[in-house]
């Protein structure tokens with residue numbers, strides 16, 4: 258169980274994601290009250306393909322104007338959930354409401370949803386302009402309006418000057434932006450993006466992520482994005498859901514899920530972490546002591562947990578919460594002694610692998626600044642690792 262001071266920390270902290278206004282429901286274009294908070298409602302949704310249960314009883318509400326990310330390993334049901342929201346796949350049971358209306362009631366071409374696919378295909382023989390105009394033409398949008406909307410959409414993704422080119426004359430990132438313009442031009446209430454950046458290399462990808470967040474903010478569209486890249490979800494999303502085997506295992510802001518994972522799966526899936534196995538030896542409302550064979554001392558975590566004394570638990574401590582020292586730490590808890598077995602220099606920080614006397618290897622993320630203060634240890638050096646009581650999170654599943 259999370260103590261109240263923890264949730265306070267969560268609410269106050271800012272993940273590097275887009276305008277937090279959307280999180281509180283007061284973002285641009287967001288209405289007020291309940292309706293805006295439940296703009297998209299996924300209710301008890303199940304999807305079976307024969308014997309395979311791809312999506313198991315998913316319940317989820319997405320707020321108006323929110324950028325929501327679905328995250329999880331391959332095959333966990335992300336695309337299937339998105340495809341059902343697009344109306345491309347029927348639900349086996351349950352329902353999906355958009356702005357209060359059941360998606361199943363709309364004929365496919367009238368649905369206020371647009372999806373950009375995992376492998377987005379532009380029509381190769383058509384110009385950029387014609388690609389973006391395609392959907393509007395089918396809808397019978399009058400020529401003058403069509404022209405203007407296409408122009409606006411292309412300008413938005415900064416592709417206006419490439420309007421006459423064909424897809425093969427564009428870079429991967431540019432093609433992706435055209436695909437995005439094609440989705441936005443139809444002014445959907447809900448934009449679904451399935452791995453929108455999968456075709457891009459890391460550098461363009463990071464730039465496009467920021468651009469995309471800005472564009473979505475400008476348009477004010479509600480967006481559900483699938484990714485299996487946790488960094489992408491962390492930087493872009495207002496909130497995210499971690500999925501495993503067809504179910505949502507954790508839901509929250511990127512900061513909440515990163516700082517307070519609710520299971521080993523979440524902790525390991527979102528970022529890297531150090532896990533210590535142990536059992537509780539003292540459990541109070543606001544702290545818990547844990548004994549672990551990994552350390553010469555007890556673990557002390559400044560939040561209580563729910564469960565019987567002596568229960569087996571796992572403690573997650575993120576690498577950036579671990580400090581490295583040459584001198585023995587003064588505290589009686591949360592430290593270990595070991596030997597440096599590996600150092601990965603990452604520029605602004607280094608990842609130190611420290612093999613503890615008990616045999617466990619701990620990874621510490623040490624900033625370059627912090628290193629200058631301790632006379633940087635090298636391979637084979639004896640060091641101590643330590644962390645504060647607020648650094649550890651107790652996982653009971």
Ligand SMILES: Nc1ncnc2c1ncn2[C@@H]1O[C@H](COP(=O)(O)OP(=O)(O)OP(=O)(O)O)[C@@H](O)[C@H]1O
Nearest residue numbers: 306309310311330331332333334335336337338485
């Ligand atoms: N049309 C289908 N027929 C049968 N099984 C399917 C079908 N589509 C998906 N599945 C199965 O449903 C499960 C979920 O698939 P889905 O495509 O939703 O995964 P995903 O989370 O998007 O994975 P990835 O990250 O690899 O894209 C998988 O086990 C998949 O094999």
Ligand SMILES: [Mg+2]
Nearest residue numbers: 335336337375
């Ligand atoms: Mg997929």
